[in-house]
Amino acid sequence: xxxxxxxxxxxxxxxxxxxxxxxxxxxxxxxxxxxxxxxxxxxxxxxxxxxxxxxxxxxxxxxxxxxxxxxxxxxxxxxxxxxxxxxxxxxxxxxxxxxxxxxxxxxxxxxxxxxxxxxxxxxxxxxxxxxxxxxxxxxxxxxxxxxxxxxxxxxxxxxxxxxxx
Numbered sequence: 001x002x003x004x005x006x007x008x009x010x011x012x013x014x015x016x017x018x019x020x021x022x023x024x025x026x027x028x029x030x031x032x033x034x035x036x037x038x039x040x041x042x043x044x045x046x047x048x049x050x051x052x053x054x055x056x057x058x059x060x061x062x063x064x065x066x067x068x069x070x071x072x073x074x075x076x077x078x079x080x081x082x083x084x085x086x087x088x089x090x091x092x093x094x095x096x097x098x099x100x101x102x103x104x105x106x107x108x109x110x111x112x113x114x115x116x117x118x119x120x121x122x123x124x125x126x127x128x129x130x131x132x133x134x135x136x137x138x139x140x141x142x143x144x145x146x147x148x149x150x151x152x153x154x155x156x157x158x159x160x161x162x163x164x165x
Contacts, residue, residue: 016070019052021075094151
């Protein structure tokens with residue numbers, strides 16, 4: 001909680017979760033890239049509307065803080081980039097995970113726990129395929145769309161988003 005409080009002191013005076021949804025790309029990451037990321041991003045745009053694609057390249061810490069603070073939805077494949085959820089509150093973090101919940105080495109949910117600790121909603125969804133540890137992977141588009149629609153329908157962030165459209 002102290003980490004969240006310290007991060008929130010860096011936040012500008014803008015209102016939380018009032019910006020565009022944010023997709024955190026791993027396109028330039030050394031591993032764990034989402035092979036069909038472009039297709040998943042298209043689905044996000046269809047279901048969420050205007051979407052900001054976030055890459056660390058060229059972003060200052062101030063840029064990162066502002067974008068994460070203002071994003072009502074933060075979506076992305078598992079990875080370090082999602083740790084910026086500490087700059088958010090009243091947002092929803094959707095972490096895409098390879099593998100199956102029962103057998104995944106990633107199911108510790110560190111990003112989910114961090115998001116919840118900082119006053120956000122959070123959920124991790126799995127592609128339900130055999131996992132390739134630290135390898136590149138994909139998420140079935142139809143499965144992703146169905147899960148995203150359910151999350152929008154049942155989350156506070158999703159209700160807020162629907163009210164603003």
